[in-house]
Amino acid sequence: MHIIETQDLCHTYKGNIDALKNISFIAPRNTRIAIIGPNGAGKSTLFKHFNGVLKPTSGKVLIRGEPITKENIREVRRTVGLVFQNPDDQIFSPTVEQDVAFGPINMGLDEEAVKHRVSEALRTVGLSEYRTRVPHHLSGGEKKRVAIAGIIAMEPQVLVLDEPTAGLDPQGVREIIRFIRDFSVRYGMTVIFSTHNISLVAELAEYIYVMNNGSFVAEGTVAEIFSQPDLLSSVRLDLPILPKLISSLRSKGIAIDMGYTYQEAEIAFLKAFGKIA
Numbered sequence: 001m002h003i004i005e006t007q008d009l010c011h012t013y014k015g016n017i018d019a020l021k022n023i024s025f026i027a028p029r030n031t032r033i034a035i036i037g038p039n040g041a042g043k044s045t046l047f048k049h050f051n052g053v054l055k056p057t058s059g060k061v062l063i064r065g066e067p068i069t070k071e072n073i074r075e076v077r078r079t080v081g082l083v084f085q086n087p088d089d090q091i092f093s094p095t096v097e098q099d100v101a102f103g104p105i106n107m108g109l110d111e112e113a114v115k116h117r118v119s120e121a122l123r124t125v126g127l128s129e130y131r132t133r134v135p136h137h138l139s140g141g142e143k144k145r146v147a148i149a150g151i152i153a154m155e156p157q158v159l160v161l162d163e164p165t166a167g168l169d170p171q172g173v174r175e176i177i178r179f180i181r182d183f184s185v186r187y188g189m190t191v192i193f194s195t196h197n198i199s200l201v202a203e204l205a206e207y208i209y210v211m212n213n214g215s216f217v218a219e220g221t222v223a224e225i226f227s228q229p230d231l232l233s234s235v236r237l238d239l240p241i242l243p244k245l246i247s248s249l250r251s252k253g254i255a256i257d258m259g260y261t262y263q264e265a266e267i268a269f270l271k272a273f274g275k276i277a
């Protein structure tokens, strides 16, 4: 049984806007999945179905094999933590620590456990010093990190992140990459994320769904998707810079291995320059 599955999921907004058209999606346990696509492709709409924020117009959303109902919605939201694209949609409390504590308190954890979860979550996102700050006075990137902390404090089995690095500075992006990797490995967590930062996809994803106009147009591993530059450009996407450069060198006859991540590309260049075997 998959932790999240959608079957022929359709969502039509008021005004006959077909935002999702027959989406069949599977999230196996313990995988990092990227959903990529141009503006308006339907990524946020799909994410909002994963924890019952939106209801299907038709088709099904199954969490651990069960449809989402009024009775199980609280349990679903413990299982699937959704970090919205805009942190203002998620932050309500007067202080950062109260905001991050909101989920764990609602789960009925005792005071000691809540305290522990809050400190761990704030440490993870690098905001330990911000406990008493007013969330609405924080910068965009800081708010984003508070929103992420509030969700990871609930220790969900699936972490869904809608553009997790939008608005973050380069150091913030690196921290988010490190924490997503660590978390998914340490806790066997499934992570589903959308992003317009295509290099982030190469660094983080193990599997990619490409979305356009409410439908999936391709799915596959990083190597499978990034070996189709025409497909990507047909949906207003691009290759990450490193495989793009390597492809260009190869087309000029230079013998170099393909690399999608920084580490793979570095090894490919060192090999091509005869620095390593």
Ligand SMILES: Nc1ncnc2c1ncn2[C@@H]1O[C@H](COP(=O)(O)OP(=O)(O)OP(=O)(O)O)[C@@H](O)[C@H]1O
Pocket (backbone or CB within 6 Å): 013, 014, 017, 018, 019, 037, 038, 039, 040, 041, 042, 043, 044, 045, 046, 085
């Ligand atoms: N509340 C709404 N009412 C009506 N239409 C909506 C609503 N929310 C989204 N849409 C429309 O649904 C489609 C999908 O939007 P969605 O936000 O899911 O796309 P997205 O892939 O997340 O885009 P982006 O990359 O810009 O965040 C778009 O055409 C959008 O205009």
